[in-house]
Amino acid sequence: MTDPGERLRSSLAADQSASSGMADFDSPIAMEALRATRVLHAADQEPFPPPARIRIITIANQKGGVGKTTSTVNLGVALALYGLRTLVIDLDPQGNASTALGVDHTVGTPSIYDALVGDSTLTEVVHQTTASPHLLCVPATIDLAGAEIELVSVVAREHRLRRAIEGYIAALPPERRPHYVLIDCPPSLGLLTLNALVAGDEVLIPIQCEYYALEGLGQLLNNIDLVRQHLNPGIAVRTILLTMYDGRTKLADQVADEVRNHFGDVVLNAVIPRNVRVSEAPGYGQSVLTYDPGSRGSTSYVEAARELAHRGVNLPPIDSTSTPGAATRFAVADAAAPQNRQ
Known part of the structure; x- marks a missing residue:
């Protein structure tokens, strides 16, 4: 092949x-x-430059259909193809990210459910993808649909994913530690998304260039503020990605301008257009970059990934005095030497 x-x-x-x-x-x-x-x-x-420290990015938006999974998959593939070790964690019970990366997620497959609810480590449930040797995936099975109920009675339930990721990174030799960890969230603000927000150091919000996409965004930002105040002081919205842009409509330009005016430099310059190839690719168990490398969707995600990578070069260290576990993460990131694409 x-x-x-x-x-x-x-x-x-x-x-x-x-x-x-x-x-x-x-x-x-x-x-x-x-x-x-x-x-x-x-x-x-x-090749894309490695980040100053390991970046654990939570990709969240409680509105469905805005491009969370698509962005997670294609950004992950772009980063991996251009030299950066990347781990994608599928935290959506639908398992769409797993499908797009060609990873089996049928019932019984070792998955993120076993790490959150069971006693498995991420090392035991991580799978190699077909997209790139640098890209790994922790799949989600339908079992994850019941995880929110099962986690209710678990001690430190909000920190299960964070501890799993930290244990996974600490157990790896420096040359195998990921540069990027991308967490694909379900379209809700439940316990799974809360785990992702506590586990991440930053949030990437995909925003569809349509009016309804702006509704509910305030609720997401309020939830992120609550997580920062009570559970993860280091979490911050560092990236916003405009998706499903249709240049034929004035509405798309108006939404894009409004988002840029409100959020400023947090918004990536790269914009993801509506492109049929992006929608077709998952049906073949691929990302758009491997399905149709010359398409506008592929070009746009490469641009977005490059911009994301360059923004990560000069990231400040995480404040270990205010963020639990940050000292461990920073030490791990220091040990991860930059590696070019092989």
């Missing part, structure tokens, strides 16, 4: 060859194709 990274590089070479004669065409389509080729080619030539 062809390696996804090789497929991507082959596609880049083909796209570059095909677009070499487009420089003389002053049309939006030609210029867009040329820009997409250059973006992908630059990423292929220059």
Whole structure:
């Protein structure tokens, strides 16, 4: 089976060859194709820089259908293909992230449920993906649907995922520790999402470029503030990603402008457009980057991942005096030496 990274590089070479004669065409389509080729080619030539410390990013939004899972999968694949060790944790009982990464999540498969409710470690439930050797996934099975009820009586129930991640990282040798841990949350503000917010050091919020996407955002931000006050003082919204952008509508521009005006530099410059390839890819157990590397959806997620990676280069250390477990995480991150793509 062809390696996804090789497929991507082959596609880049083909796209570059095909677009070499487009420089003389002053049309939006030609210029867009040329820009997409250059973006992908630059990423292929220059691996993304490793972060200053391990980044544990919770991808959350209680509204469904805004691109949480899609963004988790494609950002994870982009980071991994361009040299950064990445772990995706599927915390949604639907298991869509597991499907998109080609990881089995049928009943009985070792999954995140066993680490949250049972006695398993993340090491025992982590699976290798087909997208990249640098990308691992902890799948979710339907058993996770009952985890919220089962966790109610568990001591320190909000910290189960945090402790599992810290134990996993501490047990790994420096050269195998992940640069990024991406946590895909369910479309709710229940105990699973709370575990993800307590486990993470930062939050990435995907926002659909439609009016309804802004409703309920205040509730999510209030919940994050409550978590910061009582459970995880280090959590912060560091990234907002605009998704499902339709340039044919004024509404998409209005929503994008409103989000940028309100949140400022937290919003990534990269915007994810509506693209049928993004929707088709999970049906083949793939991300859009491996399914159709030259598509607009693939280009946009590579841009977003690159921007995310560059923002992580100069991150300040976590304040270990105010955040439980932060000292352990920072020491682990210091030991993780930058590694180029193999």
